[in-house]
Amino acid sequence: MSGPAALTVASAGPRLAGALAGRTFPRYRPLLDKAGTDPGVVALALFEGRDAIGLLLGRVAGPTASLLSVSVADSRRRRGGGAALLAAFEREAAMRGARRLAARFTAPRGPVSPVRALFSAAGWTEPARVSTVYAIDREASLAAPWFTRAQPRLRRMLIQPWREAGDRVLRLIGPANWCHEELHPRAHLDVGQDGAPQDYDASALLRAGPEPDAPALGWVVVHRIGAHDARITAVAVRPDRVNAFAGGALIAHANRALYESGVARATFVVRPHEARMTAFAERRIVPLGATVRESFDVARALPAVRSAAVH
Numbered sequence: 063m064s065g066p067a068a069l070t071v072a073s074a075g076p077r078l079a080g081a082l083a084g085r086t087f088p089r090y091r092p093l094l095d096k097a098g099t100d101p102g103v104v105a106l107a108l109f110e111g112r113d114a115i116g117l118l119l120g121r122v123a124g125p126t127a128s129l130l131s132v133s134v135a136d137s138r139r140r141r142g143g144g145a146a147l148l149a150a151f152e153r154e155a156a157m158r159g160a161r162r163l164a165a166r167f168t169a170p171r172g173p174v175s176p177v178r179a180l181f182s183a184a185g186w187t188e189p190a191r192v193s194t195v196y197a198i199d200r201e202a203s204l205a206a207p208w209f210t211r212a213q214p215r216l217r218r219m220l221i222q223p224w225r226e227a228g229d230r231v232l233r234l235i236g237p238a239n240w241c242h243e244e245l246h247p248r249a250h251l252d253v254g255q256d257g258a259p260q261d262y263d264a265s266a267l268l269r270a271g272p273e274p275d276a277p278a279l280g281w282v283v284v285h286r287i288g289a290h291d292a293r294i295t296a297v298a299v300r301p302d303r304v305n306a307f308a309g310g311a312l313i314a315h316a317n318r319a320l321y322e323s324g325v326a327r328a329t330f331v332v333r334p335h336e337a338r339m340t341a342f343a344e345r346r347i348v349p350l351g352a353t354v355r356e357s358f359d360v361a362r363a364l365p366a367v368r369s370a371a372v373h
């Protein structure tokens with residue numbers, strides 16, 4: 063009886079799109095069509111005999127080569143295929159002049175994920191966490207006490223959808239120098255991560271009162287990822303107005319507006335430096351049975367490729 067065929071790596075291109083497009087995220091699939099003609103795109107296929115069973119996609123821009131996705135068919139894992147794709151990517155990137163490799167990956171919280179183990183085994187840097195994503199579904203959210211009770215407890219303050227504030231949004235917010243740049247609505251006005259458009263009904267301002275010029279004391283910024291998914295990208299409340307309810311009330315507003323418009327599942331993104339929001343998510347969202355995923359950056363320096371020129 064013969065064993066499995068040997069694994070080999072070769073360049074991938076439009077010809078393999080049918081077999082391999084499912085092995086990457088929808089937003090990267092168009093890169094398979096550009097492979098071979100666009101020198102910035104690296105597409106590598108893993109074969110077992112004649113079967114295409116894995117794909118790695120990357121991009122080279124100047125000295126940095128970014129690994130965008132790597133995936134091997136479930137039934138063919140732990141046989142060295144992932145490591146072979148990664149090694150081929152490193153060689154290809156070096157040949158195209160890159161000096162540094164970088165990747166961002168997302169994995170469920172918990173035991174070490176296969177992709178993390180793969181980078182570690184290949185000598186990449188220790189992963190640095192860049193965000194934590196809490197996903198909460200409609201039923202769990204509606205059952206949460208803070209979801210229903212938070213808003214009335216804000217007393218004189220007002221939560222107002224961005225659409226109602228209209229053009230005045232940035233004026234009402236003012237300089238907001240107490241807020242981290244990444245959380246400022248200016249950074250999220252039209253599109254956020256992954257090019258998702260902002261949802262102007264679910265995004266809202268927390269205002270000092272109902273008067274027309276009452277300033278904004280906080281906000282929630284929400285992006286729609288698709289018809290049924292949305293992401294809460296930024297939540298901020300002015301430090302002197304922080305109490306147990308303001309952040310929760312803004313999130314509750316966003317959740318309610320999203321669910322009313324047909325979203326079944328909202329994700330809540332927190333970056334490591336947002337200590338208060340991390341505490342909120344861990345205390346209020348995790349107990350509702352949220353799924354928690356974490357994104358990490360990893361990198362690796364490449365040795366300079368020796369010049370082949372003869373002097």
Ligand SMILES: CC(C)(COP(=O)(O)OP(=O)(O)OC[C@H]1O[C@@H](n2cnc3c(N)ncnc32)[C@H](O)[C@@H]1OP(=O)(O)O)[C@@H](O)C(=O)NCCC(=O)NCCS
Nearest residue numbers: 131132133134139140141142143144145176177179180183
């Ligand atoms: C990550 C992935 C590509 C690894 O592919 P693979 O072919 O199984 O990897 P390899 O067999 O080459 O593993 C190389 C090394 O990585 C580590 N590793 C890989 N999977 C592991 C696992 N499940 N548990 C522990 N270590 C693992 C090991 O050190 C392994 O070497 P070893 O088998 O000699 O111990 C594969 O698990 C996968 O497709 N996962 C889903 C897709 C994904 O999450 N992609 C990342 C998003 S871009």
